[in-house]
Amino acid sequence: MNNEALKRLGTWVAVAVALGLMVWGLALLGSKPRAVTAGGALQDPVTASDHAEGNTLATNILVEYSDFQCPACALYYSLVKQITAAYGGRLMVVYRYFPLTTIHPNSAISARAAEAASRQGKFWEMHNLLFERQKDWSPSPDPTSLFADYAVEIGLNKDQFIADLNSAEVAARVQTNLESGERANVDATPAFYLNGKKLTNLQSYGDLEQNIKDALQ
Template sequence: MAEEENLTKKEKRELRRQERNVESDRRQKMRVYKRVMVWAVAVFVVAGSIFGIFWLLGSPGGERVFVGAVLQDDQIKGNSDAGTTIIEYSDFQCQACAAYYPIIKRLAEEYGDSAIFVYRHFPLRQIHPNAELAAQASESAARQGKFWEMHDMLFENQQIWSNQRNPEETFIGYASAIGLDVEKFKSDLASEEVENKVDRDYNSAISAGINATPTFIFNGEKIQTPRTYEQFRTLIEQSVGSDR
């Protein structure tokens, strides 16, 4: 301020003008910076939202895989003539599969007229020692027309049998509970035909590069697994709607 006192009035006015210009430039730069930041955040949010939708619902352009056509001895629910097909590769001892069980069951009930739901076995033998026998138990029940009853029983009681050293007697008890001919069930459980059916499903998963459960094949594409019923329902609704 001491130096300013020695300036003439004209010089002081010029100094004030320069200070105002500097302040004006600073404010203008701040406004531009803020606008750039707002747009950057907006672009980030939109991009993140789009990515999130595709991640949660599964990209429509997902990885196409060949897992074989739906066969007569596949375990299916729904309309076999429908244009929407959901193939689930699952493991009865898998906790994540058990978590998806009520979701898929509800979807099959809701969209049974307009979609086909296929269950295929992919027992993770190295980490789930009882999964293969559970798969064979369900296929043995299928030979008496009660695959889905055994399927439900296995998932709903997973915590009981999954840690048993040998759950065969438990599975025989389930067979009795759902009204099967127990002797026939025991015979089928030990049969090569049932073992081969589970192996066929397993090998089709390996050939398709599947390495985790549950894995869902939606109209021929391996999708990012939806996390909730609502997300799965949206995916199905989009497919069913396009068929109408």
């Protein structure tokens, strides 16, 4: 191989490496919680149509925008459960969908699965299973059958669940949550808003708990 050919080969290798690093960086950006830049405020107030647990009459409200296929969201799932168990008597905890479809191909259908379950009164049961079994369904090219099994497991009517999963109404609800997150400047998942203000630099349960304690004082 002559020098000119070697130079061309070296150029192509450098381009390939750079593209690989870009893809890897974008994947991390979408799933890793990080500090907020500008505009960290909730734009759409919580309503009766939101999925909420804890004290649904509480004036202190924690809103989470999350993606069921996001690894970081699965980690924070257990932290939010601890917060709800410890402070749910004085805190409302709200979940909103924010599927990052460009890097998580099953994020939209998993959000629809949770919303479909909510049509039969089992949102939180499906929410929990999706996070707890993320590693089972996440790599699937089509997790529909797995989600249908989960629906049966939590006592849903399977046919109704499948119909709702594929309905325009359920898809529209997920899209409404996504647009709400965009207005609130969600730039990574999970994103938390406490009493309308976006929380930043959350690295542990202690960080999240301290914000809750400060709000409850």
